[in-house]
Amino acid sequence: MPAREDVDDDTLEILARERGRALFGYAYLLTGDRGAAEDLVQDALVRTFTRLRAGTDVVHAEAYVRAAILRLHLDSLRRRGRWTAVRHLLHVPGDEAVRDPAASVATGSAVHDALATLAPQERVAVVLRHVEDLTVPDVAAQMGLAVGTVKRYLSTGSAKLAQRLGTLPDDGEHVVVHAREAR
Numbered sequence: 001m002p003a004r005e006d007v008d009d010d011t012l013e014i015l016a017r018e019r020g021r022a023l024f025g026y027a028y029l030l031t032g033d034r035g036a037a038e039d040l041v042q043d044a045l046v047r048t049f050t051r052l053r054a055g056t057d058v059v060h061a062e063a064y065v066r067a068a069i070l071r072l073h074l075d076s077l078r079r080r081g082r083w084t085a086v087r088h089l090l091h092v093p094g095d096e097a098v099r100d101p102a103a104s105v106a107t108g109s110a111v112h113d114a115l116a117t118l119a120p121q122e123r124v125a126v127v128l129r130h131v132e133d134l135t136v137p138d139v140a141a142q143m144g145l146a147v148g149t150v151k152r153y154l155s156t157g158s159a160k161l162a163q164r165l166g167t168l169p170d171d172g173e174h175v176v177v178h179a180r181e182a183r
Contacts, residue, residue, distance in 0.1 A: 012049050014058050015065065023065055029127045030073045032116050044068035066132075070124070070142055077120045114164035122157035125150050 015023075020041075027037035027044075048064045056064075115123055121143070128139045140150040 011052070011056060011058055011061050012045065015061050016045070018058070019062050023062070023069065026066060026127075026131070027069050027073070029115065029131055030069070030124060032112060032123070040069055040072055041065075043072055047072070067142075070128070074124065074143065077124075110165060114161050117160055117164060118157045119153075121145075122153045122160070125153035126157040126161065129154055 023041050023044075024037055027040040028034065031037050031040060044065050045068075047068050048061065052061060052064065115126070118126065124143060125139055128134050128142055129136065134142065136150055136154070137147055139154075140147045143150060145153075
C-alpha cells in the first residue's frame with residue numbers, strides 16, 4: 001500500500017499538470033493581478049494538501065483548492081478593509097508610498113479592464129456566478145452573504161460590465177465557454 005505522502009504527491013502532481021492553468025485563471029479573475037493570482041494558487045495548494053485525506057481524487061482535490069482560493073481571497077479583502085480603516089492612525093507626514101508603475105501598463109484585455117472597475121465583492125460575485133456558473137444561492141453561500149446582497153452585487157457589477165463591454169448581440173449565436181469539467 002502506498003504511503004500517504006505518495007498518494008498526495010501523485011494527486012498534487014496530476015492536479016498541477018492538468019488543472020493548474022484553470023486554477024490560475026480562476027484566481028486571476030478574482031484578483032486581477034498575475035502575481036497575486038500565482039500566490040493565491042500556491043497558498044491554496046499548500047493549505048489544501050497539508051490537510052487532504054489520503055485517497056482523495058483529483059476532481060475532489062480541485063474542488064477543495066478552488067474553495068481555498070476563494071476563502072483566501074475573501075480573507076485578504078477583509079484584512080485589507082480592516083487595515084484601511086486604521087492605517088491613517090499610523091500615518092507619518094512626508095512618508096507617502098511611491099506609486100506602482102505596473103498599474104499604468106495597459107493589459108490589452110477588455111474583460112480584465114472591465115473587471116478591474118468592479119468593487120472587490122462585486123468582482124467575486126460576478127466571477128462565481130458567470131465563470132464558475134454557480135446559482136445565486138450558491139454564490140451567497142460561498143461568500144457568506146445574504147442572497148439579496150449577492151443579487152445587489154451581481155446587478156451592480158453586471159451593469160458596470162455592460163457599460164464597459166456592451167451587451168451581447170442577440171443573433172442566436174452565443175459561444176459557451178466551459179471553465180472546468182463537470183463534476
